[in-house]
Amino acid sequence: MEEIILELKEKIIDALNLEDITPEELDASAPLFGDDGIGLDSIDALEIIVLLEKNYGIRLANAAEGKAIFTSIESIAKYVQENRKK
Amino acid sequence: MGFTTEENFQAVRLGKTALRHFDSADGIPFPFTASLFTKEQIDGLKEENLTRFESLAYHSIMSAITSHPEIISERTVLVLSSTKGNVGVLQDTENDKNIINLGEAARKISDKIGLSQSPIVVSNACISGVSAIILATRLIDADKTDNVIVCGVDEQSPFIISGFESLKALSESECRPFDIERLGLNLGEAAATLVLSKHPQKGCWQIIGGAIRNDGFHISSPSPKGEGAYQSLCKTIEGTSFDDIAVVNAHGTATMYNDQMESKAISRAGLSEVPANALKGYFGHTMGAAGVLETILTMHSVEDGIIFGTRNFEELGVSGKVNITSSLQQTNRSSFIKMISGFGGGNASILVSLKDKGGLETRNTQFEISHRVVLTQDSLVIDGVSAKLEFSGDKLLTALYKERIGDYPKFYKMDSLSKLGFIASEILLQAEKENDFENTPSRGIAFFNSHASLNTDIAYLETIKDKGNYFPSPSLFVYTLPNIVTGELAIRHHLLGETAFYILPNKDWNRITDIIECMFCDEQIDSVIGGWVEYINSTSFEANIFIANKTN
Numbered sequence: 001m002e003e004i005i006l007e008l009k010e011k012i013i014d015a016l017n018l019e020d021i022t023p024e025e026l027d028a029s030a031p032l033f034g035d036d037g038i039g040l041d042s043i044d045a046l047e048i049i050v051l052l053e054k055n056y057g058i059r060l061a062n063a064a065e066g067k068a069i070f071t072s073i074e075s076i077a078k079y080v081q082e083n084r085k086k
Numbered sequence: 087m088g089f090t091t092e093e094n095f096q097a098v099r100l101g102k103t104a105l106r107h108f109d110s111a112d113g114i115p116f117p118f119t120a121s122l123f124t125k126e127q128i129d130g131l132k133e134e135n136l137t138r139f140e141s142l143a144y145h146s147i148m149s150a151i152t153s154h155p156e157i158i159s160e161r162t163v164l165v166l167s168s169t170k171g172n173v174g175v176l177q178d179t180e181n182d183k184n185i186i187n188l189g190e191a192a193r194k195i196s197d198k199i200g201l202s203q204s205p206i207v208v209s210n211a212c213i214s215g216v217s218a219i220i221l222a223t224r225l226i227d228a229d230k231t232d233n234v235i236v237c238g239v240d241e242q243s244p245f246i247i248s249g250f251e252s253l254k255a256l257s258e259s260e261c262r263p264f265d266i267e268r269l270g271l272n273l274g275e276a277a278a279t280l281v282l283s284k285h286p287q288k289g290c291w292q293i294i295g296g297a298i299r300n301d302g303f304h305i306s307s308p309s310p311k312g313e314g315a316y317q318s319l320c321k322t323i324e325g326t327s328f329d330d331i332a333v334v335n336a337h338g339t340a341t342m343y344n345d346q347m348e349s350k351a352i353s354r355a356g357l358s359e360v361p362a363n364a365l366k367g368y369f370g371h372t373m374g375a376a377g378v379l380e381t382i383l384t385m386h387s388v389e390d391g392i393i394f395g396t397r398n399f400e401e402l403g404v405s406g407k408v409n410i411t412s413s414l415q416q417t418n419r420s421s422f423i424k425m426i427s428g429f430g431g432g433n434a435s436i437l438v439s440l441k442d443k444g445g446l447e448t449r450n451t452q453f454e455i456s457h458r459v460v461l462t463q464d465s466l467v468i469d470g471v472s473a474k475l476e477f478s479g480d481k482l483l484t485a486l487y488k489e490r491i492g493d494y495p496k497f498y499k500m501d502s503l504s505k506l507g508f509i510a511s512e513i514l515l516q517a518e519k520e521n522d523f524e525n526t527p528s529r530g531i532a533f534f535n536s537h538a539s540l541n542t543d544i545a546y547l548e549t550i551k552d553k554g555n556y557f558p559s560p561s562l563f564v565y566t567l568p569n570i571v572t573g574e575l576a577i578r579h580h581l582l583g584e585t586a587f588y589i590l591p592n593k594d595w596n597r598i599t600d601i602i603e604c605m606f607c608d609e610q611i612d613s614v615i616g617g618w619v620e621y622i623n624s625t626s627f628e629a630n631i632f633i634a635n636k637t638n
Binding site for chain 1: 559
């Protein structure tokens with residue numbers, strides 16, 4: 001799990017151009033969206049959908065389906081662990 | 087559905103649609119519904135030395151002006167409205183990038199129809215069509231020209247369809263504007279032409295009012311309250327009674343957010359009782375053509391005393407109070423409102439009427455420049471003073487961000503054109519020190535260049551061109567719309583005024599001055615951030631922008 005979390009942090013920083021942020025600084029349990037967390041937006045959510053398909057073969061039909069999964073990096077990691085196809 | 091206004095009008099009147107379902111297509115590995123020209127139709131239109139896109143525009147224009155040869159004069163300008171022009175051929179033209187230069191495309195078309203003036207392209211995402219009609223009205227009102235040919239045109243391609251799919255904005259079945267079961271939009275292609283003239287014949291339609299307003303909210307999601315659309319409507323209908331308004335022709339793309347937002351804006355503007363409709367169920371979303379196409383068809387319908395039904399609308403699925411027409415209605419009124427919204431946070435609307443708006447008064451729209459910033463790959467000049475630089479190219483932009491701004495990490499997410507426009511504008515606003523424009527519509531933004539977002543187009547193409555590694559990037563796709571840079575500035579500084587992006591065949595300062603002067607025809611605009619913002623590649627770019635303040 002720790003391994004997937006670190007890998008996800010790196011991939012998210014890269015895909016979303018979160019420049020000036022290191023994986024250590026990203027809190028895996030913090031909310032990804034909204035003002036009190038990392039502050040990602042709807043386009044970031046769509047980029048995470050692409051990232052999951054590209055790296056883990058996971059297909060999400062839309063952002064609404066991803067809503068529960070995208071609460072935090074931890075929740076994404078859990079979903080990846082259970083559903084990855086590659 | 088047809089090659090003339092009449093043919094299209096009759097088809098819509100009978101409830102026909104141009105939307106077809108496709109299981110997949112070359113370069114599009116998923117099922118979709120769209121309205122596309124058939125190969126036979128295109129073969130019949132194709133002009134030698136013009137691309138498919140240019141041929142569509144050319145034929146639409148010729149069919150509009152053939153019976154009015156007097157339109158072609160020295161005082162006539164072509165205003166082309168297009169979001170992506172020739173981008174569909176980008177992957178086949180690796181060595182000739184000029185072919186996808188929208189300004190060049192417009193010049194080819196303009197030359198072929200016999201105009202001597204240099205054309206203007208409005209590339210303001212989905213609002214381009216209405217934005218172009220507003221510009222045309224002002225070019226005449228401000229006495230810059232006598233006739234304007236407004237042609238809205240866009241063609242579809244794997245580039246655009248994959249992009250909207252990556253944004254999860256497409257409905258696989260026919261779109262259902264304002265309906266509770268709407269699932270997204272369908273794309274379409276069209277070319278539509280409207281001619282505006284200083285000396286109209288009796289009984290012509292007139293553009294009574296119009297405005298463009300930015301949400302200042304997000305580059306791809308509309309303000310939930312429909313703020314910009316509401317502000318645009320308010321300015322457009324200022325001082326008019328609703329008694330003569332037959333219909334509000336909405337954008338109605340059938341995405342969850344757009345239709346909801348428009349319903350809020352319509353009801354907030356007090357237009358809940360006026361019938362409202364959307365034509366996307368007949369033509370799909372024809373992007374740069376939409377504003378022109380839908381305006382023309384609504385003109386024709388009101389002339390014939392009817393209001394079109396909203397195809398595929400059954401049960402209201404928005405929370406704002408709106409009177410959506412599901413089937414054909416009669417009307418004896420003679421005006422209508424066309425509204426439209428798009429990426430970059432832009433919203434535009436016009437009030438169109440058969441009634442005379444009265445005598446023309448030429449407006450004084452002169453401005454003076456208070457500050458200017460010139461930023462290139464290896465130089466920065468602020469109000470005439472050169473800054474000492476340690477870096478060049480893209481590294482210069484990042485270094486300037488870190489040295490002079492530093493508090494807006496969203497910078498790193500922007501594409502190169504937006505980064506360039508953003509940095510130059512931040513430095514410009516620092517030179518200005520203080521202003522009172524936040525949360526007001528009083529400051530507009532208008533940028534110009536020749537290559538639109540070519541650099542980002544190429545980057546996006548990389549994400550779709552390899553079938554084995556096909557992962558279209560939603561964020562890159564959004565930035566392939568050049569006007570996004572204006573939206574970024576509107577968001578950063580809460581600027582709710584007009585925003586627009588124009589493509590010119592070359593850096594023509596007279597044209598730029600004319601168009602910025604035209605913005606001051608909107609009495610609410612007191613100041614404009616405007617100028618040239620061109621990003622070719624990491625070692626060749628130029629922003630030459632200024633603050634233009636209205637002179638009294």
